[in-house]
Amino acid sequence: MNDQNQQEVTIRDNPDKGRFDVLVEDTQAGFSMYKDFGEMQRIFYHTVVFDEFEGRGLAGTLTRTALSTSVQAGYRIVAVCPYVKKWLTTHHDFDDATDPVGREHLRALR
Template sequence: MTRSSTASATSARSHSATSAQRIFEHTVVFDEFEGRGLAGIHNSTALNTSVQAGHRIVAVCPYVKRCLSTHRDFDDATGPVNPEHLRALR
């Protein structure tokens, strides 16, 4: 399992349950950086990078789920959340 995080303005955790999947667990924008669109920029970059690397997107994070519901261009790369994914996050 891999963990990744970003710059000091945002923090996100993603995990690879398998080499073909990237689990988006949680997105945080620190208070002093709120209202600047950083979560959207961060997640857009992370989603695009994941797809380009051949990963399937598994969205546990409510913010990422909401983004995916309105940005249908990721539909072909999105997989369901399974108990295996939730166990990987423990």
């Protein structure tokens, strides 16, 4: 896939680091951190796109791919990350795969 500047974008799961990475032309452009929890829940807790890559739609592309990949693997989404939480308010195709944030999720991130 390409970004708004028509540069090649790759998004890949990096389970050893607990994150999805977004790369532009093979250069790290950002990531979305997650922690697997309990019975097939995936807590997304921090999303970053580096300053030099902002304004290209990468955060939305990263979020959609990370959530889609997770749901396809059988995970339910728990959105602690403010960006992911807000993104979900306008992308209702994930409503049936999202669980509310509970104290147990926040404790798991400590």
